[in-house]
Amino acid sequence: MLEQLKKEVYEANMELPKRGLITYTWGNVSGIDRESGLFVIKPSGVDYDKLSPEDMVVMDLDGNRVEGDLNPSSDTPTHIELYKAFKDLGGIVHTHSPWATSWAQAGRSIPCYGTTHADYFYGEIPCARSLTKEEIEEAYEKNTGLVIIEIFKDKNPVYVPGVLCTNHGPFTWGADAAEAVHNAVVLEEVAKMAYRCEHLNPEAKPAPQYLQDKHFFRKHGANAYYGQGK
Amino acid sequence: MLEQLKKEVYEANMELPKRGLITYTWGNVSGIDRESGLFVIKPSGVDYDKLSPEDMVVMDLDGNRVEGDLNPSSDTPTHIELYKAFKDLGGIVHTHSPWATSWAQAGRSIPCYGTTHADYFYGEIPCARSLTKEEIEEAYEKNTGLVIIEIFKDKNPVYVPGVLCTNHGPFTWGADAAEAVHNAVVLEEVAKMAYRCEHLNPEAKPAPQYLQDKHFFRKHGANAYYGQGK
Amino acid sequence: MLEQLKKEVYEANMELPKRGLITYTWGNVSGIDRESGLFVIKPSGVDYDKLSPEDMVVMDLDGNRVEGDLNPSSDTPTHIELYKAFKDLGGIVHTHSPWATSWAQAGRSIPCYGTTHADYFYGEIPCARSLTKEEIEEAYEKNTGLVIIEIFKDKNPVYVPGVLCTNHGPFTWGADAAEAVHNAVVLEEVAKMAYRCEHLNPEAKPAPQYLQDKHFFRKHGANAYYGQGK
C-alpha cells in the first residue's frame, strides 16, 4: 500500500541525520497521497539507523492508523491539521535543528536579511504564538497545528514554506517530502546567517523588498529563469 | 567478572569521541551493578583508540580496586559519592564537552528555554557551587560529588539527570551507562541552543511550566505516550 | 572544445562542496581562456553530485552560449562584467558561504584584523553598495557586476581578490578557477575570525599597515620569499 510514497518518506527521513538536522530521534517527515487522502509518517521514537521503509506508518486525516505495526510520530496530529488547512502541501517536516530552534526558543521570527532567504522564503519566517495552558492540556499536538494555521491567516504557505513554534522548533513543508526536507535545510542555513548578521550589525535591516521580489520570483512562478526549466 | 557490564561501559565510553563530546581523554563513563555493589569505570588517561573492554576497572563503593591492572579514572571518588547518594543511578558520565563546559565556566545554570530541554531535563540544569580551598585540598574529587549532592537536596536526580560544576564541566547520569551518555549528548545540544537563544533575545524567559510539564511527562512516567511503549 | 579548461572548471566547482562552502547548488565557478575570449561556467541549478565536465557551458563575453546543452549559471552576466573590467582574472567564484554571507547581509566590509587576511587580501575586503530598484529590475545580474567594478575604482583586484555584495554574498577571483576557489576558502576563514575578533574586543583595530605590508608582500610580488619559489 502506497509503497512508492513509503519509500520517498523513508528516504526523506534519512536525509535528516545525513544533513545534520537532528540528534537521535528528534525529527519526523511525512508525505501525503492527496488522491486517497492517506499520508505516510515516521514511527515514534525509532532510531534512524534501525529504520526501514516498511516501518513507515500509513494514516488517514482523521488520525486512524490504516497500516503499520508501530505508533506514528507523536506529532502526527500537527501534520494532520497542516495537511487539512494547506491543500498544496505534499510533505511536512519537524526537527529540532539547532539554529532554527534557537530562534524558536527566543520567540522571534527570522527577518529576511538576504538573497539566500529570499530564494526560498518570501518575507520573514514567522514565529507562531505560544499555546495557552488550556490548549496544551486539551490537545497539544493538534493545537500546535492550529496556531501555525492562525499565523498563516494572511500568508501563502507555498511562498513561506516553514514556521517556528515558540519554545519548541521548526516545521517546514513542500510539494513532497523531499522538498520539505530541502526547505528544512535552507531554514537552518538562513537561521544561522541571520543570527550572525545581527551580531555584525545590530542595526541590520531586512533586504529591500525589490531585491526579495527579484530573487524569489527568479526561482518561483511563471517568470522563473533559474535552473534548467521543467 | 561483570563481563557484560564491562562491555557496556566500554561501549558507552567509545560513544564520547564518536558523538564529539571529548578531546583526547577528557571524559569517563562508569556503570554499576547494584546487586554486587561493584561498578566499572574507564582507566585514567588512556587513549580512546587504544581502549578495550578488558581495560575497564572494577571498583567497590569504598574505593577499592577489585579487578584490573590500570588506575581508575581520577574522578572515581566523584562517581562513588553519586552512586551512594542517588540510588536510582546505573551509569555516570563526566566530560569537558565544549558548550556545557562554557556554561560551567560561566558559573551559570541552564534555564529551560524549550521543549528539547524539557524532553529530558525537568527544569533548569543546575550549576553546583565552587568548592572552597579546604574542600579542594582535603579531597577534591570526593567533595566534587558532595557539592553536586548538596544542590540536589530539593531535586530528583532522575528528573534532572545532569549538573554543571563551576569552572569545571558537566556530569550526567541515567539508568545505565548508555543512557548517561545519551543525556550528555542532550545536555550539549541544549547548552548550545540556550546560548544562542539568549543572544537572539536577551529578555528570553524559560518555557512556561505547563509546556515543560507536557513535554517531560509525555516521555517519562506512567502517562508517557512518546515512542513505542515498553 | 576547451576540454582542459572544462576539466579545470569542473574540478574547481567540485571543491566548493568538499570545502564546505556551499549548500545544494548555491555557488558557481567559471574560468576563462583569454586567447579565445571564451569562458566556461557551471550550468544553472544542477546538483553537484550529478555534475560532470561535459555539463560545463562555454560562453562568449557577449553572453552567447557557444557550446553546451544546459543553461549557464543565472549569475553569468556578473561573471561577464568582471572578466571584461578586470583583465587579469582567470577564474571567478560565487558562493553563499555562511560567514562571508553574514558580513554581506550586515552590509559591512571586513577589516584586516590579522596576518591570515593580509597573506591574501591587501586591506579590507569591501562590501559593494546595494543595487537600486531600477538596477535590479533592468538587469540584475549584470548590474551586480557593475557595482562591484564601481567599488574597485581605486583598488587593484589582483591585490584584493574578492568582494561582498550587500544582502547577497561573496564573489572571489584569481589567476585561474582553482585560485579563485582557494580565495573563497580564505575569505570564509577570514570572515569567521574577524567576527569572533570583534566579539572578543569591540575596540579591535585593523592590523598596523606595516604588518599588512610585510605579510602580503612576503607572499606576493617580486620580493616574495614564502614557499618554494616558481
Added chain:
Amino acid sequence: MLEQLKKEVYEANMELPKRGLITYTWGNVSGIDRESGLFVIKPSGVDYDKLSPEDMVVMDLDGNRVEGDLNPSSDTPTHIELYKAFKDLGGIVHTHSPWATSWAQAGRSIPCYGTTHADYFYGEIPCARSLTKEEIEEAYEKNTGLVIIEIFKDKNPVYVPGVLCTNHGPFTWGADAAEAVHNAVVLEEVAKMAYRCEHLNPEAKPAPQYLQDKHFFRKHGANAYYGQGK
C-alpha cells in the same frame, strides 16, 4: 640523518589538518635533537597531502640548512629563537587555528576560566605585544621570537606551553613535536570555551588559584596522580 626525528616531525605536521587546526598550508611543526643542536622543520608552503618524511628540512640553530632540498618554513627564525631561549623545548608548532587566532587578532590573553585550561596551562595564556615597524622591517620572524621571549621573562614556558602573537596567531610547544601539537589542540579548545564563557557571563572571573593549582599539579610534577604514571 635524524631519520626518527624526521618521521616524528612529519607525523606531528600531519596531525594539524587531521585535528582541524589548519587550512591549506597555514601551519608548521618542528622538533629538535638537543644533542646535535639540529632541528627538523616542515618545508615552506608545501601541501599537506603531498608531504612526506623525506621533505622535512634539517636546520642548525644558526639558521643554516644542513639537509633537504626545499626551503624551510618562513617561520624558521622564530623557532630558532624559541629553541635557543627555552632549553626544555623539544618541539614547536605554529598555526592559524581559528579560535586561538581570533584571540590573537583581538590582542587579548586568554584568562584561565576552568579546569580544561588549568590541566595544561598554568595561568593565563599570554598575548605578546605587537612588533614595531622597525622590528618588522628589520627581521620580522626573528623578532616575533624575541617578543615571545620578552613576555615569558617571568613565566616558565614548561608551565605555560603556548602564546598568542597580536594580529597573528598562536605558537605552542612541548617536550617533543607530538606534545607541541597536543598543546595546540588544547589551546584551540580552551580559546573556544573562554570566548563562549565570556558571552554567557560578561562578569566571569578566572577560576580560583587553588582550583588551578589542584588541576595543574594533579597532572604535572612530582605529585601528579592523573593517568597511569610513567
